[in-house]
Amino acid sequence: MTKKKIIKNQTNYLPHSIWPVHLLNKLERDGVNYLGITLYELMLRAGNEIYKHISFNWPDAKHWLFLCGKGNNGGDGYIAARIAKISGKKVTLVSVNEQISSKETQFAYNAWLSIDGKIVGPNQIWPDKVDIIIDALLGTGINRIPNKIYSILIEKANKHYAPILSVDIPSGLFASNGNVPGMAIFASHTLSFIALKPGQITGRARDYIGKLYYVDLGLKSFLLQKKPPILRYDSSxxxxxxxxxxxxxxxxxxxxxxxxxxxxxxxxxxxxxxxxxxxxxxxxxxxxxxxxxxxxxxxxxxxxxxxxxxxxxxxxxxxxxxxxxxxxxxxxxxxxxxxxxxxxxxxxxxxxxxxxxxxxxxxxxxxxxxxxxxxxxxxxxxxxxxxxxxxxxxxxxxxxxxxxxxxxxxxxxxxxxxxxxxxxxxxxxxxxxxxxxxxxxxxxxxxxxxxxxxxxxxxxxxxxxxxxxxxxxxxxxxxxxxxxxxxxxxxxxxxxxxxxxxxxxxxxxxxxxxxxxxx
The missing domain is CATH 3.40.1190.20 (Ribokinase)
Structure with a gap:
């Protein structure tokens, strides 16, 4: 009899530091250099954390629907989808069909295809029964209203009965300030990577963010050496x-x-x-x-x-x-x-x-x-x-x-x-x-x-x-x-x-x- 794989509990610990969006790319690159890994290896860690989070918080979810954009946020989604499919989950992956914007995301996309992963277009009908939606459409870098394709997918996800996990930030919510100039995902949970962002904490964030979780992706020792530009204070x-x-x-x-x-x-x-x-x-x-x-x-x-x-x-x-x-x-x-x-x-x-x-x-x-x-x-x-x-x-x-x-x-x-x-x-x-x-x-x-x-x-x-x-x-x-x-x-x-x-x-x-x- 094979033992069932145990997924460790994720605590809802949030750090007492917040990083402005314009510093995140440098923070990420300095972090991987500190660890001696590549940005793609960091993406692999992010995808694995998405899988672990869903497995713990929605253990009965059998059919996972991924919404993947063209950037690194979408790359995290491709990695998590691949792990879920290999683990025996039923996976539907919807892509925006736009040109991929980074080599790391291209690697993740190819890895998904390598296991005979299928791509569903943005205009195709979704399956009848979906247990969890993973929002990996738009990441922390957006500073404008989502275009028509993204807006349609965001609206469709919001109208669906399934809970939504947003990767890093609910798509359409500005990570820089919490502004929502157009459509945005109403997340059940948001899983933030590496650092907390201002738009997760202030502005209209609380209307969209759901329950906020955080994972440092192994960069804790590196981050502790940095003086955060913004402090997050709570009762602790x-x-x-x-x-x-x-x-x-x-x-x-x-x-x-x-x-x-x-x-x-x-x-x-x-x-x-x-x-x-x-x-x-x-x-x-x-x-x-x-x-x-x-x-x-x-x-x-x-x-x-x-x-x-x-x-x-x-x-x-x-x-x-x-x-x-x-x-x-x-x-x-x-x-x-x-x-x-x-x-x-x-x-x-x-x-x-x-x-x-x-x-x-x-x-x-x-x-x-x-x-x-x-x-x-x-x-x-x-x-x-x-x-x-x-x-x-x-x-x-x-x-x-x-x-x-x-x-x-x-x-x-x-x-x-x-x-x-x-x-x-x-x-x-x-x-x-x-x-x-x-x-x-x-x-x-x-x-x-x-x-x-x-x-x-x-x-x-x-x-x-x-x-x-x-x-x-x-x-x-x-x-x-x-x-x-x-x-x-x-x-x-x-x-x-x-x-x-x-x-x-x-x-x-x-x-x-x-x-x-x-x-």
């Missing part, structure tokens, strides 16, 4: 960012945060920012708002200090007292608000500008290195005199332009929030979900980031850490309760887990021990 970093406090620390050590805003009818925004700062560990939080807001706030949260925004002497004293300043949540655009913004714009203290403050910033020439700004795409379009579609079509480009124009640290919010600064540091927060599309989420984020800045984090690290804490907390809530109906204030219930990751780990260990005892 929290234990590195948050260190235990000294036993002798006191409230004065943990940051004096001044928050200014809360126009009439907008008191909720400034309250959520203040509450988020306290829940993130600020030592002292003071609000400046309108007189009518003082009693409701102090009743709801007596730990907050509060004073009248209309008193100039109070403003001067408060600015002198504060370690970090937040302005914008619910601020409004009254003459008083504009006057306060002008005064604060010349301060050299660390500060965060959000919401209404960003509208004012767009009207003045004020570039500063001591400021974090946190625009959503609509606010970013005003700051750059652009439109929302242009911002969303290339979020990395927009973030860099915001840094060049306004300085400091930029937090471009959205799916795959981008953090960038004047030193050239760029990070993408790979957390968060569609449940966060509700009022007040940005106000909470501002409080979290500013609190961390007051606790000694650099502005860039405060922004990165704050975005991860914010998104990871929302992810836990939606994983437990679903995405619809999530409120910004719901995050306050569990923020402690993410700003005290050591306590979260201890609690998980205690749960495990308890389960073992009762069993």
């Amino acid at each position: 970093f929290l234990s590195y960012w948050f260190k235990p406090r000294k036993p002798t620390s006191h409230k004065g050590d943990n940051g004096r945060l001044l928050i200014i805003g809360g126009d009439m009818g907008m008191v909720g925004a400034i309250f959520m920012t203040s509450e988020a700062a306290l829940r993130t560990g600020s030592g002292l939080v003071k609000l400046l708002t309108y007189q009518a807001n003082i009693l409701p706030i102090i009743t709801a949260r007596p730990e907050i200090m509060i004073d009248d925004i209309t008193k100039d002497s109070v403003l001067k004293k408060s600015l002198s007292w504060a370690d970090v300043i937040v302005i914008g949540p619910g601020l409004g655009n009254k003459d008083l608000a504009i006057d306060i913004l002008r005064k604060i714009s010349i301060s050299n203290k660390p500060m965060l500008w959000d919401a209404d403050a960003l509208g004012f910033l767009a009207t003045i020439n004020n570039k500063k290195n001591n400021r974090i700004i946190t625009p959503h795409p609509g606010e970013a379009s005003v700051l750059l005199n652009s439109n929302i579609n242009e911002i969303e079509n290339d979020r990395l480009y927009a973030a860099k332009n915001l840094v060049n124009k306004y300085g400091g640290v930029i937090v471009l919010k959205g799916a795959g929030t981008i953090i960038a600064d004047e030193k050239g540091n760029i990070a993408i927060a790979d957390v968060g979900n569609a449940g966060m599309g509700s009022g007040g989420m940005g106000d909470v984020l501002s409080g979290i980031i500013a609190s961390l800045a007051g606790q000694g984090f650099t502005l860039f690290n405060a922004a990165c850490t704050g975005c991860v804490v914010h998104g990871a907390a929302a992810d836990e809530l939606t994983n437990n309760f679903g995405k619809r109906g999530l409120l910004a204030t719901d995050l306050f219930k569990i923020l402690w887990k993410f700003i005290n990751p050591d306590m979260k780990n201890k609690r998980n260990k205690m749960k495990t021990l308890y389960k073992q005892k009762i069993n």
Whole structure:
């Protein structure tokens, strides 16, 4: 009796590095030179990983349908198809019938033909029953709308009932920025090779990418020697960012945060920012708002200090007292608000500008290195005199332009929030979900980031850490309760887990021990 071949489990480990598309070819070539192999041997590894991935994740799939393009992405598909056919799978391979663009892909194409592999044209009818579709049409290099042949195949695959595995990137999704100007594959899984790409993490990626997997193709030791141009941050970093406090620390050590805003009818925004700062560990939080807001706030949260925004002497004293300043949540655009913004714009203290403050910033020439700004795409379009579609079509480009124009640290919010600064540091927060599309989420984020800045984090690290804490907390809530109906204030219930990751780990260990005892 022959033993069944065991396919090892693929973990969903993702690296903390992202490489721009224009550097990928050099990275790949340097990698094969480092290993002393050829590009075709690397393609063989990729094809083998495709086969392993499908065999593990869809073990009952008997009929595999491959869609192969003319480039190296198609070459990976030809290799995987060959392995599948040799292994006894029923394989249908659809080719776009265009001239092959690389010698490696030509080798792979010939290897497929050498085992009597058949080619189905793009206009031919597909078999009735297909268990898995492998999208190897377009790779990471496309920068235009797929032509008619590719678009027809993409649409046909999307309408099919079978799950789809995309090789490296769903065809039609731009790997450089997550833009989708035409048709694109809605993948069930995406298997990324060598490096993660920006378009897999930000922009419209989450609509198309499905579950993202990564394989380094044996280049791990080589890649560890390289400094990645873009960092990918998720909740696994929290234990590195948050260190235990000294036993002798006191409230004065943990940051004096001044928050200014809360126009009439907008008191909720400034309250959520203040509450988020306290829940993130600020030592002292003071609000400046309108007189009518003082009693409701102090009743709801007596730990907050509060004073009248209309008193100039109070403003001067408060600015002198504060370690970090937040302005914008619910601020409004009254003459008083504009006057306060002008005064604060010349301060050299660390500060965060959000919401209404960003509208004012767009009207003045004020570039500063001591400021974090946190625009959503609509606010970013005003700051750059652009439109929302242009911002969303290339979020990395927009973030860099915001840094060049306004300085400091930029937090471009959205799916795959981008953090960038004047030193050239760029990070993408790979957390968060569609449940966060509700009022007040940005106000909470501002409080979290500013609190961390007051606790000694650099502005860039405060922004990165704050975005991860914010998104990871929302992810836990939606994983437990679903995405619809999530409120910004719901995050306050569990923020402690993410700003005290050591306590979260201890609690998980205690749960495990308890389960073992009762069993």
